[in-house]
Amino acid sequence: MRDHTLEHRFVRNVPRELEPGVLYISMEYATAVHSCCCGCGERVVTPFTPTDWRITFDGESVTLNPSVGNWNQACRSHYVIERNRVIECGQWSDVRVEAERLRDKRAKAAYYGHATASAQLDAPSTALTVDPEKASGLWSRFLAWFSK
Ligand SMILES: [Zn+2]
The missing domain is CATH 1.20.5 (Single alpha-helices involved in coiled-coils or other helix-helix interfaces)
Known part of the structure; x- marks a missing residue:
């Protein structure tokens, strides 16, 4: 593991060339990007979604949850970014x-x-595509119920 700490940087657009040891955070694109902490230089993209990553900013440092597992990279490094510290996890x-x-x-x-x-x-139009001729009984009952 080359980087033991990361400096967070709030940006709008993530630069093409990543500075090692920097966690770029774009709220605009709801994603963070950093150069792999093992030092291999791979671009690691961690999008913020309800099923991917969450970022916590306490005013001084950032925490990324869950851990970063670079399974698709050759290095397969696995670590947690907690309060800007990089904590290595087992492979x-x-x-x-x-x-x-x-x-x-x-x-x-x-x-x-x-x-x-x-x-x-939330789209009632699809729920009410009942042919009123064919389902007149149902339809009138529905209307009767509705006008109560
Ligand atoms: Zn790596």
Whole structure:
């Protein structure tokens, strides 16, 4: 692990060339980007979403949750950024990496699946596409109920 601390920098746009040891945070794009702390120079992008990362800024330092696991990079480094400190975590086995990919997929499916379902509930036009001729009984009952 090359970097043991990171300096946070709030930016609008993340520069093309990343300075090592800097955690670039863009609220505009709801994402943080840094050069891998192991020193390999890979660009590590951690988007803020309900199923990805959360950033906490206490006025002096930032904490990124959950840990950063660079499974897609050659180094496979794994660390936590807590109050600007980089805390190395153990490397994960292939089995655990696979389990994490699956968990991430499920979390996203559950979250976005739910979000889609509630969005449909908010659209009464789709719920009321009942042919009033065919469902006149139902329709009049609905209207009767509605005018109560
Ligand atoms: Zn690395």
